[in-house]
Amino acid sequence: MENHVPHFAVIFTSKRRPQEGDGYPEMAAKMDALAREQPGFLGVDSVSSPVEGTISAITVSYWQDEESIRAWKRNLEHLLAQKRGKENWYLHYEVRVAKVERMYSGDEILE
Template identity: 55%
Template sequence: MSLIATTPTPPYYAVIFSSVRTELEQGYIEMANQMMALAAEQPGFLGVESARNELGITVSYWQDLQSIKLWKANICHLEAQKRGRLQWYSAYKTRIAKVERDYEMDKI
């Protein structure tokens, strides 16, 4: 699996989730892995990139706004969001952006 998501020719959408974690680890990794797998099965999902240090940033890519809306309302994702607010995050921000242009370099 590549660390950089393969995306189609723009336009498409990016959901940028920036977060600061609490010290509680119980169940987080399992839920994060489950959400990654579940997101990949959703209509309109294009890919994901994620990195974590003091600040975690996950960017998921979507075909359109309707796909993002349906993912946000997914019952399993709603449960993960709830647990995130109650247990795993001390702060987070979600941004949704339309990608109108992209370019790349790949020496791998």
């Protein structure tokens, strides 16, 4: 991701039950591809891990501004995926929105 400062991060943490054939991986891939097409989308990082019979995950998406985030939240396909997630997949989830004031990578030498 290029250095677009400031920008916003939407931090989505979740816990779900692993269930074969429940359609979750397909929906997650579809939402990832759809988000990448949205105006203001800058990038995404995601990781998941099995924890005591559940899958804990964190996905951080990066957006140019808060209006881009609101537009994504209102996207019809995203709304349907959210509804399905609440009804079928998630035991618990939280969403946090944060403003990123600065960023740097390990490739930079800081003095």
